[in-house]
Amino acid sequence: MSKENMKTVEVYQKKAGVYLATTIEHDRLDPSKAKKKRERLQELIKRSFSSLPHNAKVFEIGSGDGANAKYIESLGFKVTASDTADAFLEAIQKQGLNTIKFNVLEDDFKEKYNGIFCWRVFVHFTRDDANEIIQKVYDNLEDNGIFIFNAINRETKSIDNEWVDFSNEYHMGADRYYNYFCKEELDNIIAQTKFKIQDFHEEGGEKNNKWLVYVLKK
């Protein structure tokens, strides 16, 4: 586990309550944009997991408020939501989701899954972390299992990584580590596993972060 991720996990442990409050605030600032973003993600999840059997087991890494896990469950899958921060785990549990405390760089998966989902979490991983996690996810998926994840594209950034606390509605009161990935770099990491890239696209605009979105199949 990198020092960078370890320190960021500590920040979430202390500040997850602030994060939960500001996320709600952010969605209120532009409800129609938030709705479009949510719908786009839900379409991606539905389409990408459509090959999985009904009642398939899906694991989410770094669930945050648990909203995406709740949506995945509504599709008929048996979901395990997880995070490292206790305040997130409480928020997820309140929604009636099966929840475990899980650090993807420290803990072992207890069983194999048909689907694994990891949204907006690779932002906090070094290249070595990413390498380790993608192989670990591969090893813990059933055959034909699907892994959906995204990472911020390095392309429009002038730096590879930074420690940042935002002054806007994403303010948390402490710096988190953000790492930006080139597509080629992630493609190379994926090529070291036996994953096939089932789907890939980029999203986000000029002023916003650009995201690399991968759907991998075992």
Ligand SMILES: C[S@@+](CC[C@H](N)C(=O)[O-])C[C@H]1O[C@@H](n2cnc3c(N)ncnc32)[C@H](O)[C@@H]1O
């Ligand atoms: C930007 S938030 C995204 C939360 C949620 N996935 C979403 O899209 O709303 C990043 C999340 O990654 C989690 N995280 C960071 N490092 C982690 C690690 N090593 N293992 C598991 N979760 C981690 C944090 O606790 C936090 O919930």
